[in-house]
Amino acid sequence: MVIRCGLVTVNKEPVPLKGIEVEVEVKDHVATVVSTLHYENKEDKAIEAIFVFPLPADAAVCHFSAKIGQTEIVADVKEKQEAREEYDDAVSSGQQAFLLEESEQSPDIFSLSVGSLPPGESASIRLEYVTELAVEADDGLRFCLPVVLNPRYQPQGSEGRGIQVTSVPASLVPYSLSFSARVSSPRQVSKVDSKCSLEPLQYLNKEQTQALIKLAAGHKFDRDVELLIYYKDAHQPTAVVEAGKPSAKPGTLMGDAVVMLSLYPEFPQAVMSSLATSGEFVFLLDRSGSMQGARISSARDTLLLLLKSLPVGCYFNIYSFGSSFEHIFPNSMEYSEKTMEQALKKVKEMQANLGGTEILHPLQHIYSQPCIPSQPRQLFVFTDGEVGNTKEVTSLVKKNSSSHRCFSFGIGQGASTALINGLAKEGRGHAQFITGADRMQPKVMQSLQFALQPAVEDISVTWDLPKGVSVTPLSPPFTNIFQGQRSLIYAQLTGQSSEETDDCVTVKYSLAGHLFQSKLGFTLQPTEDTGLTVHRLGARTLIRDLETKETEKDGEVKKKVVDVSIQSGVSSSFTAFIAINKGSRKAIQGPLLHRRIPVARICSTSQRPSSGICSTSQRPSSATFCALGAPAKVKKGRRDLFMMKSPFCPLKSVADPIFCGGVPCNSAESSNEKPRDPLLQLVSLQKASGCWELNPALAAVLHKTNKQVEQTKPAKVNGNVWATVLALVWLHGLKSDAQVEWKLLARKAVSWLVAQNAPCMTECVIAGNTLLGCSVEKDVLGL
Template sequence: MMNRCGLLTPEKEPVPLKSIEVELEVRDHVATLVSTLLYENKEDKPIEAVFVFPLPGDAAVCHFSAVIGQTQIVAEVKEKQQAREEYDDALSSGQQAFLLEESDQSPDIFSLSVGSLPPGESASIRLEYVTELAVQVDDGLRFCLPAVLNPRYQPQGSEGSSVQVTSVPASLVPYSLSFSARVSSPRPISKVESSCSLDPLQYLNAEKTQATVKLAAGHKFDRDVELLIYYTDAHQPTAVVEAGQASAKTGTVMGDLMVMLSLYPEFPQSGMSSAASCGEFVFLMDRSGSMDCLLNNSNHQGTRVASARDTLLLLLKSLPMGCYFNIYSFGSSYEHMFPKSVEYSEKTMEEALKKVEEMTANLGGTEILKPLEHIYSQPCIPNQPRQLFVFTDGEVGNTKEVIDLVKKNSGSHRCFSFGIGEGASTALINDLAKEGGGHAQFITGGDRMQPKVMQSLRFALQPAVQDVSVTWDLPKGVSATVLSPPITALFQGQRSLVYTQITGQSSEAAEGCVTVKYSLAGHLSQNQLCFSLKSAEETGLTVHRLGARTLIRSLEMEEREHRGQQVGGVKEKVVELSIQSGVSSSFTAFIAVNKSDGKEIQGPLVRRNVPAPSEYYFKSTPEPPRDPLLQLVSLQKASGCWLLDAALAAALGKTSEEVNQEVWATVLALIWLHGFKTDAKEEWELLAMKAVSWIHAQNAQCMTECVEAANTVLGCKVPKDALGL
């Protein structure tokens, strides 16, 4: 009988993965991650260890190698089927082999197979990837090491087999994680925060442009590791120029100069003042069973679905009069509140809020494709631009199909996406926004959903930018090939990245200029960035790999669009580019075979699945009491005013004798928000603006006295100017 000692999976099988060590290098807004996985076979027979795990959806995996004893084997990128066959052949002939491949369904799931690890043998696997860091609402840059891989729901009748994930509750993960990061930037690093406990930030120089940080001792591998990095004065347009690979041919993606442009458009105030008071707002809410999990494992915030209900309340109160809206919810099936989008009024808002209050996570699996198809089948309302808000914990199996559908309909709407809780698919959430010309947000750890969603509503209320063009002014004999998809969406203060291959020779002192032109609310605008064509020191090939990854993703999407048609060569182009750049794709895999010692490994191979942490904090405590802010918000009328009644008096902590009339009630509510809830201003700012507009429309007299009296009643000192009155 086999000895059942050591680390065990749910099936009581030993786990050969002992530890994961992660080193992160952040340069400005690009990260390189090196992960070392240590395997050990303590059994008496050779094993094959298979580990299915998440990576950021836009990561470019660019290195995979293994060390066994004194031997290092570096994997090569090959066409996927060929790599699988070589792996199988090696195992059947008694050789050790290693295979790393991206899931066919979703680019943020990888499978690592360590084949023929002999009894008593250890193997150290090194995996490297590069990724861009997303800009958050508060200008922080977000890096996430996804630890948690929740099983992805495979819709009925969809093609392709689902990824088989072996998972255990995160607290029972049988291997350890150590994590350290080194950050460097041209601008000082003001702070680094995390959802996990960190040791204090260590600065490496007086200018504070270099620092190291690591996870505090005793970290449990029970959640994604999220780092938020803040630089002073972060919003600067930049161009990073990187020299080509010496061994690559000139004229190829890897052989030429590569430029990564970070553009931060500054919109003219004339265009911004026409912030949309119209639009069709469609909210698509995940009500699958997993939305009944707690938002995080600290239990303070109730369930994901409860947080989503509170968020819908804020959204519905903040919409402008005269717009249109509808609310869809989905699980294994889907439903909509109104047969088609309705005009926003007191009546329709109240009707919607009643139904929102009753929403529970009772709709089964996560099938998002059908409701999206239904939304897109509805004709758009003239002069009401469609804005789609998608809320999901992202446990979707058919990610690529969903993204393709959004891209196909990107001309008719903007899509804003929200990933709720640990383990939400980064590929799904980021690509919904990228292809839908919107903005993506992740709600994890102790985050509140509401401020992030209100930031996206502000973006949605910005007029859509049209006719974006990027033009280059380069020295004679030098040309630019843009590898990124055309920019279709721009938002005030948000970064757009553009990767460009620069072909041709220029002098050391040569300069290039790039101009972004666009039309905003009928006004033509432009932003310009000039930069030196001299390559930066020490960037390695990071920018080239990210550029190659961007082009690979675009080509993969093109291949899916034309599948079944006789459009030749796209898949071949992806395979060629993937092999040339050493960056993974959906059509290639990394394969390494140990041919060094020539000893055959004897005996039948036993498969061991390494479990990934999964993240289910089910509801075990009563829902927390309703937040006073949300209590006050729930009483606001669609027009922006509050009514003076016992409920408002209670929300303000007063008796109803102390209050009367709508203007007076509305001023009181505004004073309370400014006096007691400044820390949550981004959540109530839009509905307060609506209230101020309503007061102006009433031509109310004696506002100075009214504000003074309200301050006295509530014990505040909010000046009239601060209210916008």
């Protein structure tokens, strides 16, 4: 009998992964991440350890190596099938081998196989990647180290194999994590926020342009490690020119210089003040089991805000989905008081009770509906992003990108960055992530403002370079630009010039019938001390663009992806990293023991039913299982990542429970019903036209009696005018910190007031200030 010692899983199997060390170097808006994974085999037989884990979808994995004792083996990038065969051959012959590969279904999931680790042997795996930092609504730069990987739901009939994940509740992850980040920028680092516990921020110089961040001890794996980094004057255009690799051939991607340009186009205020008053707004809400609790409650509140903020004269509809999908109206309806109230009644009844995460079918139905003339379609997708057919979904959005813009929202820990970012990128929209205690409403309302901005058209990029230097774009053509949002351009610069000139790139675009341009000057002199970071990010950008064009019949595109991947040393869906310790050949006594390394999921241990019976009568249509139990048998040769089957609960996925033992599986994020936010109470009383009615409900929200409100009304003023002025004064005077949430509906209220041509507006504002104890100027209200 094997004595089980060391770290063990919930299935009492030893875990060879002892700890993970992560060091991050953030330079301006680019992060280099180095993860070191420490393995030790404490069993009496050789093992193969398989670890399926998340990475950011846009990361460029550029280094993979293993250290056994004093021997270091650096991996090579090879075509995926070739790498798999080499790995299997090495393991079968007793050699230590290491294989790192990207999932074919989703670029944010990787599999690391550590093969033929002898008894008592230790190994350290070093993984390095570079990634851009996304710009948040408040100008913070978001860095996220994913540590939570919820099992991905694989819809029935979808293409490809399922993504199989071994997961345990966050409290049972049996290895440690240490994390530190060093931040440097030409601009001052003003602050760093995080949902995780951090040690106090350490500035490393008096200018405060360099800082050190450390994760406090005892991280529990109950959330991703997320940092929000704020620089002073963050919206400054930048240009970085990086010299090519000396040993690479000139004229190749790695042999030439590569430039990275960061642009922040600013639209004229006159154009921005005229938001669209038309459009077809389609909201698609995830109601799968994993949305239970706080997630679905926040989504309902967000839909309330969205419906109240829509412009009069637009069209709208609301879809929701799980294993099946529903819609409030058969087709999009004109926005009116009647249709808004019908929709709100349905929204109040929405629960996370539709089972799985079949997002493809509702999208197909939406795209099958004819577009409404002169009403540009804007699609808003809300999901926790735990699906296995990511590429199939994003390909569908890309196919229909000419007919709409897509704004996506990833809800909760473990949301797939590949799905959320992919929906927005292919749909010419914008992506947002809502994690921890984040309020969904501010981020969603910012995206609604983007959707109401006039669409940018006829985008072109023009390069002004000296004679003898040519440019090859690595980034796909721009399809969208939003006010204040960063646009990145990567390009390969071939050739040299003896002239010292001011080089520049100009982005031209048409907006609301007018032609505008943004120009950025730069020098061809390479920036110092950048390594090959820019080259790798440029290669990653080119690879991702090519992968979206690849089809089964297009072997040339696949070949180019493989060539770029091998040349740059950056991973792709068609390649893998392979490292073999050729000096470790040793006959294996009996079959290798397979050990799956568990990752964290948001689910507490109390959710495992002791009876072995699931308490729900609803059964999913797709046979994917909770990732808790023993692995299915693995065939010889490079195998599919196997599915972990649970003896407890035949649900489709831990990520999408309906109930497991009577307890919602994401109860860590659930909460009891809280008293309703006064802001949302006020918003719920607004009419579709933009006005409020004078009634006891409004008085209650304002914390006044109906008599007080009636008696202070100026004599010549209509009741609804008075109520609307009071609501605006209350918003500006007492809820100014949440202005991003109510800005659009307040604008609609002001438009309604102006249309009434009501007398005594100054008197109304003064009376409203007196009643509510505020001091809001009439001009501030926009009257």
